[in-house]
Amino acid sequence: MKRFAAGFALFGECLTAGLLVLLAALPVVTLVPALAAGCAHIKAHVDGETTSVRAFFERVRVALPGGWAVSLGVVVGFAVLVVDVVFLRTRVAGGGFVAVVCGVAAVGVAVVVLRVAALWAPGTRWPSVLRDASRRSAADFTGSLLLVMSLAVLLIVTWQLPPLVVPMLGCVLMAAVAVDRRHLTVAHQPQPR
Template sequence: MRRFALFGECLTAGLLVLVAALPVVTLLPALAAGCAHIKAHVDGETTSLRSFFERVRAALPGGWQLSLAVIGCFAVLAVDVVLLRSRVAGGGFVAAVCGVAAVGLAVVVLRAAAAWSPDARWADLARSAPRRAVADFGGSLLLVMSFGVLLVVTWQLPPLLLPMLGCVLMAAVAVDRRSGRVGQELSRSTSVDG
């Protein structure tokens, strides 16, 4: 029964994130609030609609500028892929590189959103997320696999976009918590060895 409740929260989080991200400039605050919503459910805290939108509001300072930058980067990469694949010799290779860059950007964005808390600053999260993505390469690969599952499932059944988006948010939260535990274990083992 608890697993079904978590799936229900993933569905709710996916829907709420899509609604909150509609203005585009709220993309990162919506993702951060979605991750915080999943964390709150797992930790047994409040997961009401009101608390979700309070988290979005708390994440807005600094988040809307970064959201515009992220959307701009994705737009440039998408335009590059479309133009290069059809009009430039050897453009397929460059388009593939742009696709990999887009996936890398998505991983960094999700890592920043999963690490967000009301006392965190987006500028600090934006600087630390790429380092954490590289340092915990296994966790980053898990996020890439979650994107793959999202694409395959929603390609086959588009109505499953909502729960699958929530599952990607849950994967981001799990990777964030996993990387925190791995870092603590590594620091403990080095202090014991030293």
Template sequence: MKRFTLFGECLTAGLLVLLVALPVVTLLPALAAGCAHIKAHVDGETTAMRVFFERVRAALPGSWPVSIGVLVGFAVLAVDVVFLRTRVAGGGFVAVVCVVAGIGLAVVVLRAAAAWSPDVRWADLMREATRRAFADLGGSLLLVMSFGVLLIVTWQLPPLLLPMVGCVLMAAVAVDRRRERLTEEAR
């Protein structure tokens, strides 16, 4: 029964994150609140929707410039992939590099969202998440695999997008907790 409730929380978190991220510039606060929602469920804390929106509100300050930068980065990479793949000789290789860069950016964004707390600035979170993405390649690979599962499952059954977004958030939380545990064991 506990596993089913975790799936229900993933479904709820996925739905709420997709709704809050609709204005696009609220992507980072939505992801941070979604990760905090999953953490709260795992830790036995409240997962009320009111608390989710309080977390979004707490994550908003300072997030807009970083959210816009992330979205511009994804847009530039997507345009490069489409343009280079079809119009430039040897563009296939550069398109692959752009896809890998886009996946790397997504990993950094998820790591930052999973590590978010109200007392940390988004720019600092992104810097630290970039460092952690390279320092913990195993955790980054786990997040890449979660993206792969998300793509395959939603390609086969599009209605499963909601719970799969929640599952990717859960993977980000698990990778963050894994990093914390490994850091404690190293001491």
């Protein structure tokens, strides 16, 4: 019964984090800081720290310097990929192949953004977080694949029932935190000789 209560509490925090991230990301330039604060919110719950709404928005405020530029880059990158897909699929011969390449690139960017959000902590600098997240995305293929699967579940579930975007976003953030912690655990295991 205790495990059920702990799991239900974690799901409740995922629901709260999803809702708060959606609210904080509305200005668009706060997208990555909101995702980072959402991951920090879930980490805080797992570690037994403060998970109040005030603490969440304080994390967003701390992540905003420098984070707005990352958000702007991410939004512009996704916009370019979407425009390429729409334009190339309808107007260029062989555009279907390029559209698939753009789709794969968009998934890759989304994985790196989730890794960035999970790696960020108050006091870290965005350029170093971006570098580390990019390296981990390439080096930890299994973790990146897990994040792709969580994004696929998010898309399928919200396509079928759009209001579920709130809890599903929280679950994707939880997956990003779990993949980050998994990477740290695997990295610190002794290697067989």
